[in-house]
Amino acid sequence: MRAKEKAKPVSRAALAGEADPRLVALSVSIQDDGALYAEDIRGSQAHVTMLAAQGIVPKAVARRIVAALDQVRAEFAAGKVRFDPALEDVHTHVERRLGELVGKDAGYLHAGRSRNDQVALDERLFIVAACDRCDAALERLQRAFLSQARAHEATILPGYTHLQRAQPVSLAHHLLAYVEMFGRDRERFAEVRRRAAISPLGSGALAGTTLKLDREAVAARLGLAGVTRNSLDAVSDRDSAIELSFACALAAVHLSRIGEELVLWTTKEFGFMTLDDAFATGSSLMPQKKNPDVGELARGRAGRALGDLVALLSIVKNLPLSYNRDLQEDKRPLLGGPDALVLTADAVAGAVETATFHADRMEEALGSGEALATDAAEYLVERGVPFREAHEAVGKAAAFATAQGRPMAKLTAPEWKGFHPRFEKDVLRVFDARKSLARRDLPGAPGPRQVRRELARWEKALGKRRS
Template identity: 40%
Template sequence: MALWGSRWRKSLEEVVEDFTYSLYFDKRLWKVDLLGTLAHVVMLNKIGIISQEELAVLKDEIKNLYLEISNNPDLIRDSEDIHTFVEESLTKRIGDIGKKIHTGRSRNDQVILDLRLYLREETCDIAELLINLRKVLLELSEKFISTPMPGYTHLQQAQPVTLSHYFLAYDAMFSRDLQRLEDIYKRVDVLPLGSGALAGSTIPLDREYTAELLNFSKISDNSMDAVSDRDFVLEFLFFSALTYNHLSRLAEEIILWATKEFSFVKLPEEYSTGSSMMPQKRNPDVAELTRGKCGKLIGNLVNMFTIMKGLPLSYNRDLQEDKPSLFSSIDELKIALRVWIGFLPKIEFDTERMYKLSSEDFLFATDIAEYLVLKGVPFREAHKIVGEVVRFCEENNKKFRELSLEEWRGFSELFDRDIFDLLNPESSLNLKKTYGSPNPVINKDVIKKREEELRNIIDRWHKLKSSLPDLMRLLDKV
């Protein structure tokens, strides 16, 4: 009989059981459900609801169940959800003592506790992966600090940049993702247990003690909000979708660069596939699948928003559907990060090809306009003059370098011989004055600052991860 079924005269229709069944996806919460149950019964012992002898029995059976499932996860079956499975399993083993574990607890606050415990662990794992990806990007930034390449706007060649500057741009995106994740963790790290179904309990539950056992930094202060709050899930899904979107943009870059038309990169065989029909092909499957899978994470976010948009307080069964979206985004993001951490260092970059294209004359047009500005010409006038030079070159099939000084002066008397010193990517890069530009000297400073920032981030996440409770350690402690 279901845990809630004592007043029911009729059993659920089989199709309804199938429709409401969630064990196939929420069984991954079994470790945190046992952990939360252990902390709860230890607290019940502290306030006198469970005796010392009963606690000893419960601790032994919780440990035994933990070890048995660890060795054989297929033991989890024949229950409507993981929370029911744990309670039924313990009750079968120890009888009436097992019936005490749900004292002062509802599945409503139990579910949200498990989700918060689980997500704390997952955020730490994902933070570690993001940190490792950023390490790769910063290493590549250092390696290619002075490697010129064309930069693009509207996918048209614009101005010379460096390959380092590209990698630093993506590192900036993943840096913001890590900041978001750290901020989300603070709102995940709230103990909801003790909220009951929606209105707390008449039993004097020691919520502060439970929070201490589970290393939560704070406890919820409104029971209705606590059991129905999924803001932190939405925030995490947004973070996941945005982080994956950044991977997708990087993927598109690699896809373009791997084309014959760009020929900037050669893909590693270990991270690409061939064609079943065309033997010459080397396809960017990793990048294409990253681009294709991104929609799934965006969809998971939209799905969760749709679940939440019209829910009255407090708990509603709709919230059962938060977990498939959450678990899907976690799994997809983690494997994609692992793939890109291995993929990026093995890509071969054709730096000669990049240099050649970054030396195309018209990429220096903006530098030439600013050359005139520094001699006192208003920018709009300078823009007009250089535009006329470009048109002249196009109409006469010439390059900037092929113009004589007299031809340059035909457009402005302010042009002098030093104009020819501007027409190479090294000068374009080294003359940049603004912080945040692709000037290699400036970017060396940026890399140092980002590496220092990353060291501090690593320390913070290490402290968070080391503070997470573990069932076996908690058993020894209590």
């Protein structure tokens, strides 16, 4: 391009005159898709290498282009590329700079390729790498929970339903619930990665090309598992972007749940744990306060993740085949989600692994028998009483104890006998939380033997720490 020439948007290359500045402002995407420069350049290098192998581009030219693209990548990374709104997107910025480095030979690069299949490839490469980053962060998070669970096998506390004290569990069992959640999240990211790792390059604008491309060679060079099978679908498909956003959103919701518990458990009302000072903040006004910001931010980030998912679904919901410019708007909700998840997961992992859990306060919260009311009902079931009848009898005992201002564990054997004739003196043995846990020995239950098995299973599953 001559120095005095004004860049013309690629999307208006066949049109007369210049675009209205208002349309240019609306069309520009470089502020968002500029983040895909590395993926764009990687795809271009694989594409031109294939073109040379197929005899479509001279091999010497292809080598020059590949080397020049390495320089362009370095310039992007160093922040040396000046964004020009007239060039609209990352693809055009890369090609413009390539032209400055290798001259008209840069024109070979776009043979057999459209910006439609190019951006579809860029996004898929981004999604594959994003899934790997999210998986690694979630593994670190699992390790933090697993470490604390191993340290607190013997710590007991109330399990909750409706945020009301329900039945005794171990802290290890409670923490392992989050390990399970994040394990499912990791499975989802693996599934997203598998479906995303397919190359759309060669689909052209919508109908492929007459050039004899080797699509499989490009996919292999990029580390992808294969190629898309329908060109119309390939350039307009954003399923992988939506799936990635969904996986991020659900993982963020799980982080929000532990964030809520970090907030609750660190209050003086609960007093179950204390955050390390490195993962809390003070008040600008009240010097006595220690705020659990890490938990609050984890809750807040979930809202953003849910918004990204809804945005992506809304963008594609009414689009006819094939490519439509609406899809340009997918970058902002897609690109920020994975990094936000990684940052949140790492912060929560740090907060959990450095936290102090207060076993005495947790055990104290079990109270004096109310959390073992179900055990009393099951005592009767073991003696042949239908559960509904047993439930009613224990409910009457609970109401009586409340009216008397006495804990259920302090009711006498004759009093229990009055609520049901099948109660005997040994019913008083029911009101021992540790013995109650020991009896809960079904797979998946919080009994100590089962918890030890789950700890060992997860320690084996996670294996050695990644380097």
